[in-house]
Amino acid sequence: MPDCSATYETEVEEGQNKRVVKCKFCSSIILTPTTAAFSTFEYDLPVMKPNKDSTSPPETENISYFWAVKDMFTFFNVGFSNTVGNTKYLTCADCEAGPIGYHDITSKMSYVALPRVSHSDPV
Amino acid sequence: MAKTYDYLFKLLLIGDSGVGKTCVLFRFSEDAFNTTFISTIGIDFKIRTIDLDGKKIKLQIWDTAGQERFRTITTAYYRGAMGIMLVYDITNEKSFENIKNWIRNIEENASADVEKMLLGNKCELEEKRQVSKERGEQLAIEYGIKFIETSAKASIRVEEAFFTLARDIKAKMEKKLEASNPPKGGHQLRTSEPQKKPTSWLSRCTLL
Numbered sequence A: 001m002p003d004c005s006a007t008y009e010t011e012v013e014e015g016q017n018k019r020v021v022k023c024k025f026c027s028s029i030i031l032t033p034t035t036a037a038f039s040t041f042e043y044d045l046p047v048m049k050p051n052k053d054s055t056s057p058p059e060t061e062n063i064s065y066f067w068a069v070k071d072m073f074t075f076f077n078v079g080f081s082n083t084v085g086n087t088k089y090l091t092c093a094d095c096e097a098g099p100i101g102y103h104d105i106t107s108k109m110s111y112v113a114l115p116r117v118s119h120s121d122p123v
Numbered sequence B: 001m002a003k004t005y006d007y008l009f010k011l012l013l014i015g016d017s018g019v020g021k022t023c024v025l026f027r028f029s030e031d032a033f034n035t036t037f038i039s040t041i042g043i044d045f046k047i048r049t050i051d052l053d054g055k056k057i058k059l060q061i062w063d064t065a066g067q068e069r070f071r072t073i074t075t076a077y078y079r080g081a082m083g084i085m086l087v088y089d090i091t092n093e094k095s096f097e098n099i100k101n102w103i104r105n106i107e108e109n110a111s112a113d114v115e116k117m118l119l120g121n122k123c124e125l126e127e128k129r130q131v132s133k134e135r136g137e138q139l140a141i142e143y144g145i146k147f148i149e150t151s152a153k154a155s156i157r158v159e160e161a162f163f164t165l166a167r168d169i170k171a172k173m174e175k176k177l178e179a180s181n182p183p184k185g186g187h188q189l190r191t192s193e194p195q196k197k198p199t200s201w202l203s204r205c206t207l208l
């Protein structure tokens, strides 16, 4: 997985997302420009690809770049999974690809993983 | 931070098990073999933004779990719901008959002014139809609600259904706002200060 900060720097303007955040697979709009805060921390997010058996713990990937969203209704289109522990996972509202990020129930913060979404200029 | 929307509507999907509620809200998928982490845990709700007459509307749409029956759904469940999609399956007579029970349950438990709409799903299965479109329409008239036949499988009129429900909620809210705002101003309003009606002035302005 390319997780290169150099390419993300161009997406950040005054700490926020400069461009539209979209689904990588169907280009459904997830966030409109300047609605999320760039933040860096480490988090192990379950992978998006199909898993052979659902009984074993999900395979995860370490992600370190996120768009932080304070109010869930800031999202343009998004799906919230059922609760697992203290977490809800985020999906594309249209093709349901995910997890594209997660929502922390205690803090009510949502975090979209930058490597799991695409960015483009508004049309 | 500025609000990114004008209205937020919470919508619920209600109806018998198997009528297609989950498919109406989520992606129609027949390949049960392709399980991902997300499909294993399931989706709780979706947030969607739509544009209605220049207003940004956020829809938060909830599915109801399959095992829940109208006997078990109570007030807590409906809390905050502003719109309810009542779904039946046009190939399943029982699911249609049960709509009456669902409506009774809503009347007993949900807020009185919740906006309702009737969906006859699986309408692409014409050869298996048990409930005629006319009966759907008739029932809707009886309850004074809107009716539409949809197919989650063939993506027929599903989006239209949500837009229609959202538009009706918006119209109801705006009516309420109008009803509650002008009288207050109206009491204090003296004939000498006609300019103290900014809303009507604004709307007149944009009309001209």
Ligand SMILES: Nc1nc2c(ncn2[C@@H]2O[C@H](COP(=O)(O)OP(=O)(O)OP(=O)(O)O)[C@@H](O)[C@H]2O)c(=O)[nH]1
Residues within 6 Å of the ligand: B015, B016, B017, B018, B019, B020, B021, B022, B023, B024, B029, B030, B064, B065, B066, B067, B121, B122, B123, B124, B125, B150, B151, B152, B153, B154
């Ligand atoms: N042919 C056809 N099948 C549909 C349609 N919508 C849903 N189905 C099928 O109907 C079955 C039940 O659909 P669900 O969406 O799981 O039904 P549900 O209302 O969520 O049921 P519960 O979760 O048990 O309450 C599934 O096999 C779907 O594939 C449709 O429009 N046409």
Ligand SMILES: [Mg+2]
Residues within 6 Å of the ligand: B021, B022, B023, B063, B064, B065, B066
């Ligand atoms: Mg279901």
Ligand SMILES: [Zn+2]
Residues within 6 Å of the ligand: A023, A024, A025, A026, A027, A028, A092, A093, A094, A095, A096, A097
């Ligand atoms: Zn998508």
